[in-house]
Amino acid sequence: MKKPLFLLGVLLILFAVGYAVGRIVRAHCSERVVVVLSTNDIHARIRRFPQLASAVAQCRDTLGAGRVVLVDAGDRWTGNAYVDLAPEPGQPVLDLMNRLGYDVATLGNHEFDRGQAALGRRIAEGTAFPVVCANVRSDTCTFPQLPAHAVLERDGVRIGVVGVVTNYEGPGHPAGNAASFVGLRFPDPQQAARDAADALRGEVDVLLLLSHMGDDRDLELLASGEQRYDAVIGGHTHVVRDTTIGRTLLTQTGKNLAAVGATTLRLRGRRLVGADFRLVPLDGYAPDSAFAAEVARCYDNPELNRPVGDFAAAAGKTGLGNWICDRIAAATGAEIGIYHVGGVRIDTLPAGGVGLARLYDLEPFSSRIARVRMTPEQLRRMILLKYNDGENRKEAHRIDLIATTPYTIVVDAEDRAVDVRFPALREGRAYEVALGDYIFRNYAGVDRAAGGITERRVVDVLFDDLRRAPVLPDNAPRQRREPRP
Known part of the structure; x- marks a missing residue:
């Protein structure tokens, strides 16, 4: 009687070991896919949001919401009176982004157009997603000190997202009236991107930079030998960009929500084995009816x-x-x-x-x-x-x-x-x-x-x-x- 029980115990142990080994093999050998959907320089063109909502929903339905990340690289408003002159300026575009489920965003220069106090209120009270920026320092009570990065997890993959904003036009701060930046400092965004990447090293599997420096400054950063980031998702210069420098993918989608960017990350275990970018024009998507109704309400302004x-x-x-x-x-x-x-x-x-x-x-x-x-x-x-x-x-x-x-x-x-x-x-x-x-x-x-x-x-x-x-x-x-x- 003892011998069969002993054999059964051995079999159970072997099964457990085999199961554990199988899990390890699958984790390290099977390929996982995460898609990062990106926008930049929306400039309050909310008429495009119903099509964007359809595109995002289709991607989430196809892959599963747990494998999709939605990000924005800055300049969410200035360019549409129905957004810019709303009772809470800029809030209509934030309401749509909140509803769509953005995961993280960085600042653009036009975020400051109504002043730092107004921007501080929009971030603190009107934004449901984290806003990250590694190169802004606040000594004021009207503007919150923003985190340099956020860490997201998708299908077991840890994704670090760092944000930076241009400081070249001021000079020393983003383009805009100097009064909007009193009490704020904007260190060099390229060095801030390097420092933030170093701080995240070893903590994440994939590292993304949301950059509102412009593609010329992004190229300058990457040409200097910067290889800390797996992808730089850019904005500010309103161009379409799909370039690989070294091992880093550099992207930008143009402006005014004409398209959404789709960056596909392929991982084997925790190792990134491939990344590619596709520009997805939004004209090909039927508008989402709920988002269309919300946009129509914004435009109902006699x-x-x-x-x-x-x-x-x-x-x-x-x-x-x-x-x-x-x-x-x-x-x-x-x-x-x-x-x-x-x-x-x-x-x-x-x-x-x-x-x-x-x-x-x-x-x-x-x-x-x-x-x-x-x-x-x-x-x-x-x-x-x-x-x-x-x-x-x-x-x-x-x-x-x-x-x-x-x-x-x-x-x-x-x-x-x-x-x-x-x-x-x-x-x-x-x-x-x-x-x-x-x-x-x-x-x-x-x-x-x-x-x-x-x-x-x-x-x-x-x-x-x-x-x-x-x-x-x-x-x-x-x-x-x-x-x-």
């Missing part, structure tokens, strides 16, 4: 839907910029009007009626008009410094300043601006110049002691002009660049 006036012809970005320059100069009695192309937030406006919401889409910042006296030499210096800007490269090497007065930027063989010619201005004479307050506050070369910011808002000036008569836009460029002879 004040913003009210028509203001008409455009007699279609306007492109140049035509819209020229219109702004003309109107701010006329409204303040200035001889020259200047506006920056980054402040023109829509690319085209068709002929026909224009509602109040569209005006706010064009100029969503509540910018005020500044006046300053400048000579052609001072204007030349401002334009040269902006064109050759080595820090804020997103706005460099382009005609960034639109003006009522024509000018030509002369560039050398390396595309460095060496001169600016003003055919209609007299050297040595000081001119009254109307500027957007962003230029007045932030651009190098402006003598701020020679002027000041008025109480007149740019959007109000445009509203008054549109209300008086149909606008016939001038789409002809007034500025150009040419190679040095």
Whole structure:
């Protein structure tokens, strides 16, 4: 009797050992798949959320929700009056992201457009997912100190997600008015990304960087030999990017929620054995009805839907910029009007009626008009410094300043601006110049002691002009660049 029992015990032990060994073999030899869905630079384009919701639901249904991660790389608002002018500015896009179940996000520069106190409230009270940023330091009571990273677990895989935001445009902080950043510090994002990765080493199986530095800075980081990250999910420069540097995947989805990124991570045991990226256009998805109803409620705003006036012809970005320059100069009695192309937030406006919401889409910042006296030499210096800007490269090497007065930027063989010619201005004479307050506050070369910011808002000036008569836009460029002879 004892012998059969002994044999049974041995068999049970062998079975248990075999089962344990089998589990170990399966864990280390079978392939596991996790998909990271990513957005960047949504800019409040919530009309696309119903399609995004369908795409995310399909991925979760196919793989199982436990194998899907949903992330955002910054700039969630600024670009849609129905979001930006909501009772709680920006909250409509956060409500949709909360409902869709985002797992983690980082900051973009436009998160600060309403000031750090407003952003602090949105993070503390309106955001259901963690916001991570390794290169922001807060000494204020209005803005919470954010964590550098979050750790997510999917199908037994530990995924570390680090966030960084640009500090190049300020300089020393993201693009925006300096008042929004008082009490905040933004250390070098590239070094912060390295330090955060080192802090997570050994704790996670996969390491992702949510970067709002721009793909040029991401490439710079990776080209320096950085191999700590398995994938960099980027934003800020509004490009489509699918590149592998060394072993690191670098991605970006463009802007305005035209597409969602799908990064597929394949692991054998806890070792990453493959990663690839696919850009998924959202046009191919039928809108989710519940999300469509929520978006429709956001757009049910009689004040913003009210028509203001008409455009007699279609306007492109140049035509819209020229219109702004003309109107701010006329409204303040200035001889020259200047506006920056980054402040023109829509690319085209068709002929026909224009509602109040569209005006706010064009100029969503509540910018005020500044006046300053400048000579052609001072204007030349401002334009040269902006064109050759080595820090804020997103706005460099382009005609960034639109003006009522024509000018030509002369560039050398390396595309460095060496001169600016003003055919209609007299050297040595000081001119009254109307500027957007962003230029007045932030651009190098402006003598701020020679002027000041008025109480007149740019959007109000445009509203008054549109209300008086149909606008016939001038789409002809007034500025150009040419190679040095």
